[in-house]
Amino acid sequence: MKSLHGTAGMLAVVVAVCGCSRQHKAAPAPQATAVGSALVVSSGDKQLGPAGAPLGQPLVMQVNDDQGNGVTGALVMFTGPAGVKFDPSELLTDSSGQVSTNLTLGNTSGRYQLTAVTNNKAGHALPVQVPELAAGYQEELGYQVQRTYCSRCHNPESTPEQVSNHDNLSVPPHSFDQGDTYNKLSDADLTAIIGHGGPAMNLSVLMPPYGKTLTKAEIQAVIAYIRLVSDPPYQAPGLVYAKQ
Numbered sequence: 686m687k688s689l690h691g692t693a694g695m696l697a698v699v700v701a702v703c704g705c706s707r708q709h710k711a712a713p714a715p716q717a718t719a720v721g722s723a724l725v726v727s728s729g730d731k732q733l734g735p736a737g738a739p740l741g742q743p744l745v746m747q748v749n750d751d752q753g754n755g756v757t758g759a760l761v762m763f764t765g766p767a768g769v770k771f772d773p774s775e776l777l778t779d780s781s782g783q784v785s786t787n788l789t790l791g792n793t794s795g796r797y798q799l800t801a802v803t804n805n806k807a808g809h810a811l812p813v814q815v816p817e818l819a820a821g822y823q824e825e826l827g828y829q830v831q832r833t834y835c836s837r838c839h840n841p842e843s844t845p846e847q848v849s850n851h852d853n854l855s856v857p858p859h860s861f862d863q864g865d866t867y868n869k870l871s872d873a874d875l876t877a878i879i880g881h882g883g884p885a886m887n888l889s890v891l892m893p894p895y896g897k898t899l900t901k902a903e904i905q906a907v908i909a910y911i912r913l914v915s916d917p918p919y920q921a922p923g924l925v926y927a928k929q
Protein backbone atom coordinates (compact mmCIF):
# COMPACT_ATOMS: atom_id res chain seq x y z
CA MET A 686 0.00 0.00 0.00
CA LYS A 687 2.73 2.37 0.96
CA SER A 688 4.44 2.11 -2.37
CA LEU A 689 1.13 2.56 -4.18
CA HIS A 690 0.54 5.78 -2.29
CA GLY A 691 4.03 6.86 -3.12
CA THR A 692 3.45 6.25 -6.80
CA ALA A 693 0.16 8.10 -6.78
CA GLY A 694 1.80 11.04 -5.06
CA MET A 695 4.57 11.07 -7.65
CA LEU A 696 2.08 11.00 -10.46
CA ALA A 697 0.11 13.87 -8.95
CA VAL A 698 3.25 15.95 -8.78
CA VAL A 699 4.24 15.13 -12.36
CA VAL A 700 0.73 15.97 -13.57
CA ALA A 701 0.72 19.25 -11.69
CA VAL A 702 4.07 20.23 -13.13
CA CYS A 703 3.42 19.40 -16.77
CA GLY A 704 -0.20 20.60 -16.61
CA CYS A 705 -1.38 17.73 -18.78
CA SER A 706 -4.13 16.49 -16.45
CA ARG A 707 -6.60 15.32 -19.09
CA GLN A 708 -8.39 13.08 -16.60
CA HIS A 709 -8.32 15.62 -13.81
CA LYS A 710 -11.69 17.00 -12.68
CA ALA A 711 -10.85 20.68 -13.15
CA ALA A 712 -9.56 20.15 -16.69
CA PRO A 713 -8.28 23.30 -18.37
CA ALA A 714 -10.47 24.88 -21.07
CA PRO A 715 -10.21 23.04 -24.41
CA GLN A 716 -7.91 24.88 -26.80
CA ALA A 717 -9.69 26.60 -29.67
CA THR A 718 -8.34 25.66 -33.09
CA ALA A 719 -10.46 28.27 -34.90
CA VAL A 720 -12.43 31.46 -34.26
CA GLY A 721 -15.67 32.72 -35.74
CA SER A 722 -17.24 36.15 -36.13
CA ALA A 723 -20.73 35.47 -34.77
CA LEU A 724 -22.39 33.36 -32.10
CA VAL A 725 -26.10 32.50 -32.44
CA VAL A 726 -28.66 30.41 -30.59
CA SER A 727 -29.61 27.34 -32.59
CA SER A 728 -32.18 25.85 -30.20
CA GLY A 729 -33.01 25.38 -26.55
CA ASP A 730 -33.48 28.99 -25.41
CA LYS A 731 -36.64 30.21 -23.63
CA GLN A 732 -37.39 26.79 -22.20
CA LEU A 733 -39.67 26.42 -19.22
CA GLY A 734 -38.69 23.75 -16.71
CA PRO A 735 -39.10 22.97 -13.03
CA ALA A 736 -36.77 24.98 -10.77
CA GLY A 737 -33.70 22.99 -9.73
CA ALA A 738 -34.19 20.25 -12.33
CA PRO A 739 -32.58 19.63 -15.73
CA LEU A 740 -34.31 21.28 -18.71
CA GLY A 741 -35.81 18.97 -21.33
CA GLN A 742 -33.73 20.16 -24.29
CA PRO A 743 -30.03 20.94 -24.50
CA LEU A 744 -28.98 24.50 -25.35
CA VAL A 745 -27.40 24.45 -28.82
CA MET A 746 -25.31 27.40 -30.03
CA GLN A 747 -23.54 27.90 -33.34
CA VAL A 748 -20.37 29.80 -34.20
CA ASN A 749 -20.36 31.24 -37.73
CA ASP A 750 -17.79 32.90 -39.94
CA ASP A 751 -18.35 36.11 -41.94
CA GLN A 752 -20.29 34.18 -44.59
CA GLY A 753 -22.61 32.61 -42.04
CA ASN A 754 -21.02 29.16 -42.28
CA GLY A 755 -20.39 27.07 -39.17
CA VAL A 756 -16.83 27.17 -37.78
CA THR A 757 -15.32 23.96 -36.37
CA GLY A 758 -13.08 24.05 -33.29
CA ALA A 759 -14.18 27.40 -31.81
CA LEU A 760 -14.38 27.61 -28.02
CA VAL A 761 -17.77 28.45 -26.47
CA MET A 762 -18.12 29.12 -22.74
CA PHE A 763 -21.32 29.29 -20.71
CA THR A 764 -21.97 31.23 -17.52
CA GLY A 765 -25.10 31.93 -15.52
CA PRO A 766 -26.43 33.12 -12.17
CA ALA A 767 -25.64 31.15 -9.00
CA GLY A 768 -27.27 27.72 -8.96
CA VAL A 769 -27.24 27.19 -12.74
CA LYS A 770 -25.31 24.13 -13.93
CA PHE A 771 -23.94 23.57 -17.44
CA ASP A 772 -22.82 20.15 -18.61
CA PRO A 773 -20.31 20.98 -19.98
CA SER A 774 -19.62 24.69 -19.43
CA GLU A 775 -16.81 24.98 -22.02
CA LEU A 776 -16.44 23.10 -25.28
CA LEU A 777 -15.36 23.30 -28.91
CA THR A 778 -17.75 23.51 -31.84
CA ASP A 779 -18.26 20.31 -33.84
CA SER A 780 -18.02 19.84 -37.61
CA SER A 781 -21.28 21.77 -38.14
CA GLY A 782 -20.08 24.66 -35.99
CA GLN A 783 -22.31 23.74 -33.05
CA VAL A 784 -21.96 23.11 -29.34
CA SER A 785 -24.59 21.54 -27.11
CA THR A 786 -24.81 21.80 -23.32
CA ASN A 787 -27.31 20.38 -20.82
CA LEU A 788 -28.81 22.87 -18.39
CA THR A 789 -30.06 22.69 -14.83
CA LEU A 790 -31.59 25.92 -13.52
CA GLY A 791 -31.41 27.09 -9.89
CA ASN A 792 -33.90 26.30 -7.16
CA THR A 793 -35.57 29.72 -7.30
CA SER A 794 -38.39 30.20 -9.80
CA GLY A 795 -38.05 33.01 -12.34
CA ARG A 796 -36.21 34.10 -15.44
CA TYR A 797 -32.55 33.08 -15.70
CA GLN A 798 -30.32 35.12 -17.97
CA LEU A 799 -27.51 32.85 -19.17
CA THR A 800 -24.53 33.98 -21.22
CA ALA A 801 -22.74 32.11 -23.98
CA VAL A 802 -19.51 33.62 -25.26
CA THR A 803 -16.90 32.98 -27.94
CA ASN A 804 -13.99 35.15 -29.05
CA ASN A 805 -13.53 36.66 -32.50
CA LYS A 806 -10.25 37.03 -34.42
CA ALA A 807 -9.40 40.26 -32.63
CA GLY A 808 -9.77 38.43 -29.30
CA HIS A 809 -12.96 40.30 -28.43
CA ALA A 810 -15.66 38.41 -26.57
CA LEU A 811 -18.98 37.95 -28.40
CA PRO A 812 -21.49 37.39 -25.60
CA VAL A 813 -25.06 36.23 -26.29
CA GLN A 814 -27.78 36.39 -23.65
CA VAL A 815 -29.96 33.29 -23.43
CA PRO A 816 -33.11 33.42 -21.27
CA GLU A 817 -34.48 30.26 -19.62
CA LEU A 818 -37.44 29.98 -17.26
CA ALA A 819 -37.65 28.06 -13.98
CA ALA A 820 -41.13 27.32 -12.70
CA GLY A 821 -41.79 26.92 -8.98
CA TYR A 822 -44.81 25.07 -7.61
CA GLN A 823 -47.25 27.90 -8.42
CA GLU A 824 -46.05 28.47 -11.99
CA GLU A 825 -46.09 24.70 -12.63
CA LEU A 826 -49.71 24.58 -11.49
CA GLY A 827 -50.48 27.60 -13.69
CA TYR A 828 -48.84 25.88 -16.65
CA GLN A 829 -51.06 22.80 -16.15
CA VAL A 830 -54.23 24.89 -15.68
CA GLN A 831 -53.68 26.95 -18.82
CA ARG A 832 -52.87 23.81 -20.79
CA THR A 833 -56.19 22.32 -19.76
CA TYR A 834 -58.41 25.41 -20.03
CA CYS A 835 -56.80 28.19 -22.03
CA SER A 836 -54.24 27.13 -24.59
CA ARG A 837 -56.75 25.82 -27.16
CA CYS A 838 -57.67 29.48 -27.78
CA HIS A 839 -54.58 31.35 -26.54
CA ASN A 840 -51.84 29.25 -28.07
CA PRO A 841 -51.74 29.81 -31.85
CA GLU A 842 -49.68 26.64 -32.38
CA SER A 843 -51.57 23.45 -33.14
CA THR A 844 -50.06 20.08 -32.27
CA PRO A 845 -51.60 16.59 -32.63
CA GLU A 846 -52.10 16.45 -28.82
CA GLN A 847 -53.32 20.04 -28.55
CA VAL A 848 -55.37 21.25 -31.48
CA SER A 849 -55.61 25.03 -31.41
CA ASN A 850 -58.81 26.92 -32.11
CA HIS A 851 -56.92 30.23 -32.09
CA ASP A 852 -57.16 31.01 -35.80
CA ASN A 853 -60.94 30.38 -35.90
CA LEU A 854 -61.71 33.10 -33.37
CA SER A 855 -63.00 36.36 -34.83
CA VAL A 856 -61.16 38.27 -32.08
CA PRO A 857 -57.80 36.50 -31.72
CA PRO A 858 -56.58 36.36 -28.11
CA HIS A 859 -52.92 36.94 -27.35
CA SER A 860 -50.53 34.15 -26.54
CA PHE A 861 -49.54 34.35 -22.85
CA ASP A 862 -45.93 35.29 -23.57
CA GLN A 863 -46.93 38.51 -25.35
CA GLY A 864 -45.61 40.90 -22.74
CA ASP A 865 -46.54 43.97 -24.79
CA THR A 866 -50.18 43.15 -24.05
CA TYR A 867 -50.02 41.30 -20.75
CA ASN A 868 -47.55 43.58 -18.94
CA LYS A 869 -50.06 46.43 -19.27
CA LEU A 870 -52.69 44.42 -17.41
CA SER A 871 -52.47 44.49 -13.59
CA ASP A 872 -53.02 41.36 -11.52
CA ALA A 873 -56.47 42.77 -10.67
CA ASP A 874 -57.29 43.22 -14.40
CA LEU A 875 -56.23 39.66 -15.14
CA THR A 876 -58.21 38.28 -12.20
CA ALA A 877 -61.31 40.14 -13.45
CA ILE A 878 -60.97 38.97 -17.06
CA ILE A 879 -60.29 35.36 -16.10
CA GLY A 880 -62.94 35.24 -13.39
CA HIS A 881 -65.73 37.18 -15.15
CA GLY A 882 -64.85 36.75 -18.83
CA GLY A 883 -64.01 39.24 -21.59
CA PRO A 884 -66.93 41.64 -21.09
CA ALA A 885 -65.67 42.43 -17.55
CA MET A 886 -62.95 44.51 -19.20
CA ASN A 887 -64.87 45.45 -22.35
CA LEU A 888 -63.32 42.55 -24.22
CA SER A 889 -65.04 40.01 -26.44
CA VAL A 890 -67.59 37.50 -25.12
CA LEU A 891 -65.43 34.89 -26.82
CA MET A 892 -63.30 35.03 -23.68
CA PRO A 893 -65.31 32.81 -21.27
CA PRO A 894 -65.60 33.39 -17.48
CA TYR A 895 -63.71 30.90 -15.27
CA GLY A 896 -64.75 32.13 -11.81
CA LYS A 897 -66.92 29.06 -11.29
CA THR A 898 -64.54 26.55 -12.90
CA LEU A 899 -61.23 27.53 -11.32
CA THR A 900 -60.35 28.17 -7.69
CA LYS A 901 -58.78 31.48 -6.65
CA ALA A 902 -55.47 29.66 -6.19
CA GLU A 903 -55.67 28.27 -9.72
CA ILE A 904 -56.39 31.72 -11.17
CA GLN A 905 -53.44 33.14 -9.21
CA ALA A 906 -51.30 30.29 -10.49
CA VAL A 907 -52.22 31.06 -14.11
CA ILE A 908 -51.32 34.72 -13.50
CA ALA A 909 -47.96 33.67 -11.98
CA TYR A 910 -47.38 31.54 -15.09
CA ILE A 911 -48.28 34.46 -17.42
CA ARG A 912 -45.87 36.75 -15.51
CA LEU A 913 -43.09 34.16 -15.77
CA VAL A 914 -43.33 33.53 -19.53
CA SER A 915 -43.85 37.18 -20.46
CA ASP A 916 -41.54 38.50 -23.18
CA PRO A 917 -40.42 41.26 -22.68
CA PRO A 918 -40.14 40.32 -19.01
CA TYR A 919 -42.75 41.49 -16.54
CA GLN A 920 -41.65 43.88 -13.80
CA ALA A 921 -44.12 44.09 -10.96
CA PRO A 922 -44.94 47.76 -10.25
CA GLY A 923 -43.18 49.14 -7.18
CA LEU A 924 -41.32 45.93 -6.55
CA VAL A 925 -37.82 46.42 -5.18
CA TYR A 926 -35.42 43.66 -6.12
CA ALA A 927 -33.73 43.65 -2.75
CA LYS A 928 -33.05 39.94 -2.81
CA GLN A 929 -31.02 39.79 -6.02
Ligand code: HEC
Nearest residue numbers: 834835838856857858859878879883888889891892895907
Ligand atom coordinates in the same frame (compact mmCIF):
# COMPACT_ATOMS: atom_id res chain seq x y z
C1 HEC B 1 -62.89 29.78 -26.18
C2 HEC B 1 -61.65 30.50 -26.37
C3 HEC B 1 -60.94 31.00 -25.14
C4 HEC B 1 -60.53 30.29 -24.05
C5 HEC B 1 -60.73 28.81 -23.78
C6 HEC B 1 -59.84 31.23 -23.18
N1 HEC B 1 -59.82 32.46 -23.75
FE1 HEC B 1 -58.96 34.12 -22.96
N2 HEC B 1 -59.54 35.21 -24.58
C7 HEC B 1 -60.25 34.70 -25.66
C8 HEC B 1 -60.48 35.76 -26.62
C9 HEC B 1 -61.20 35.63 -27.95
C10 HEC B 1 -59.85 36.92 -26.08
C11 HEC B 1 -59.74 38.30 -26.73
C12 HEC B 1 -60.84 39.19 -26.27
C13 HEC B 1 -60.72 40.57 -26.88
O1 HEC B 1 -59.58 40.98 -27.21
O2 HEC B 1 -61.73 41.24 -27.00
C14 HEC B 1 -59.31 36.53 -24.79
C15 HEC B 1 -58.63 37.39 -23.97
C16 HEC B 1 -58.06 37.06 -22.76
C17 HEC B 1 -57.33 37.96 -21.91
C18 HEC B 1 -57.03 39.42 -22.22
C19 HEC B 1 -55.70 39.55 -22.95
C20 HEC B 1 -55.72 38.99 -24.35
O3 HEC B 1 -55.14 37.92 -24.59
O4 HEC B 1 -56.33 39.60 -25.25
C21 HEC B 1 -56.92 37.23 -20.82
C22 HEC B 1 -56.12 37.72 -19.64
C23 HEC B 1 -57.38 35.87 -21.01
N3 HEC B 1 -58.09 35.81 -22.18
C24 HEC B 1 -57.12 34.83 -20.13
C25 HEC B 1 -57.55 33.52 -20.34
C26 HEC B 1 -57.27 32.43 -19.43
C27 HEC B 1 -56.39 32.54 -18.21
C28 HEC B 1 -57.90 31.34 -19.93
C29 HEC B 1 -57.96 29.96 -19.31
C30 HEC B 1 -58.30 29.87 -17.93
C31 HEC B 1 -58.56 31.74 -21.16
N4 HEC B 1 -58.33 33.07 -21.37
C32 HEC B 1 -59.26 30.87 -21.96
C33 HEC B 1 -60.66 33.41 -25.83
C34 HEC B 1 -60.48 32.38 -24.94
